Amino acid sequence: MRSALAALLAIVGFCGLAPAEAQPAPEPISGQEIAQVFSQESLNGHVLRIEAALARSQAAEGVIPRDAADAITRAAVPASVPPDELAAEYEIVRHRMVALLNVLSRAMDEEDAAWLHYGATTVDIYDTALMLQLRDAVLYLIEDLRTLELQLVALAELHRATPMIGRTLGQHALPITFGKKLSVWIGENRRHIDRLDDLLERIERSAILKGAVGSYLGLGPEAIAVERRFAGELGLAAPYEDDWHAARDVIAEYALVCGLIARSWGRFGQEVFLLQSTDIGEIAERRPASAVDSSAMPHKSNPFLSEALIHGGRVIPRQAETVADDVVNFFERDNTSRPNALIETLSIETEAQLRNASQLIDRLEIYPERMRANLDRTNGWILAQRVVFALAGHMGRPEAEHRMRDLADDARLSGASLADSLAADPQISALLSQDERAQLLDPTTYIGLAAEQTDAVIAAALAARARDRLP
Structure with missing residues (x-):
């Protein structure tokens, strides 16, 4: 495993990839670009371009x-x-x-x-305009996700080896590093960029000029050739051969990917919300000095951006599901769903979600000393697995697991630490010296390949940036 990770890093290094600190500083996410994409002014501009391209x-x-x-x-x-x-x-x-x-x-x-809009139908023009809007929106979302990627990379590099407790099912499990935790979002965020890039191909094949019922009636015998030229004039690829007016799957896919992006960053907000809680206190959301967090409790510093991300992670997927309902049309097409206003709303709110995420990352305060203290909250029992592996060579793994489980059950009642329980067990203390036990019970040396894994995730993400599409 370690050699595989090292190999990946070596390949990236051989390719001349600059380290994260050499990457250009990301531009702040303004949250205004996508609102402009869906403005009436922009739509009318697209329609005019489309009419000229048609002619x-x-x-x-x-x-x-x-x-x-x-x-x-x-x-x-x-x-x-x-x-x-x-x-x-x-x-x-x-x-x-x-x-x-x-x-x-x-x-x-x-x-x-008299030759303006010759043989065309309204739905061809406005559906093609929507594809131009979606293309622009996707490119801006990719740009925003790339900004978040660099922010996460910088933080993960800083904390690649910062030990903290890993939690499963809400309980202390095994040590990890904060960089490893961040690397999960780096990978997830990168997959969202890949999804949007894949979606671009389908959007760019969705110019349409097929007439009122999608069979080129009214457009003449050269209609298919005209449609291909029409798409090229607009900077789009050769269009799909089928009449997709009633099959709104590409539009639905866009909405559902936005919903997935919002959910991912909602989970990030939830993680920050939990980790900043008083009882955990491993990170905090730094608030502006002038901000008032509570009208009744002066000591509070509330996680407003985290809350906003959680909210967006709940609302935007619901909007996406409504847009996806438009896949079910009547016959050759209808207008019962009327999703365009909602497409605009969820697009703007998705970018707002990413803007909130970017601001939150910028405002995070990390407390490594609290992370280290929390590693000891279970009196060393998070290292029971490590002791099992150390004992397995002496008594076999099944017996070692059975022995440690019995000791853990007793400790739940007595409150004994793992160190005391091991020292009090004659067989274990005979098999493992005091120095060996002390080494085994240092949680900072039991983080597996978390740091190397973080490096590999960062390297893969940075290498992928070269192929990204940009506005």
Whole structure:
């Protein structure tokens, strides 16, 4: 095991990977980028780009005149669709696509305007616009997760060998290191980046130009070629051949990945919430000096960011499930779910979750001395396993386990320490000298490969950064 970890580190070193401290400092997560991605201004901009791309693609395949496509491209800019004119037109026609097309048509000759939106349907335009929004949102989420990755790496490197108690089922189990604990989130966070990267491929194949019922009716015999060009004009990949208007699986996948990300960081918040509790006290969430934590108890320093992460980890997955309900459509499509507003909400809240996580990591105070003290809370009994292995060579493992279990049962009633119990047992004290027992009962030397494991997780995460997609 140790050699395998060393081999991984050697490979990373051979590849010239810089240590974490040499990585550029991450930019703070502002939480505003994704709100802009889903703004009405951004949506209208995408629709204009899509109409221009449609016209150019149709002209390239001989469907509409080249001059008309050029005129549409020149006109399809935000200045041609002032928000007040668009709002006034919508009040008349009560249809967002028709309102935009009517206002845009006024910015070009009537002859050219006749070729605008030729053969297309509203759902093609707005579903493609949604894919452009999701692509941008995913890239920003990847950037945010990369910021968190560097924050975790820096903290894990600092505490790669800081001993603390590992807890299973709420009880003291065996020693670990704080770096090892952090490495779990580094690995989990990296898998979220990989998930989003995989999802990007499906989003970028989801431009769609298949007409009202998804069979290219109204788009002419060159429709499939036009659709391929259309996707390329928008910087997207060759589109899926199927009509996915009623199969909203890619949109659902995006929402569910956001829910999974929120859950992971909700668990991080919960861990901090528990570890900062008075009875454990191994870490703390540093609060701004001016912050008031309790109106009634001046001594309190409440973990507000931890609470916010726990809350986000509960709410965002519920929103994701609602978006996923849109997978169940009627026939070729319907609009009963109307998930777009919720997609915007959960996207913004997912980035807020990551911003809260970033701020929390920045504000963490780590107390190694309390971690060390907590290792002794069970009077040494967390090292019973280590003693079993030491005795196994003398009496066999089954007998050693049986003997230690009996001693532990007695100690629960008497309160005896492991050291005293071993010294009082004639057979064990004869097999293990006082010096041997003292060495066995030092918890700081019984952390397994936790430090090396932390190094390997960090190395793997940093090596993976080279292949990440960025905005």
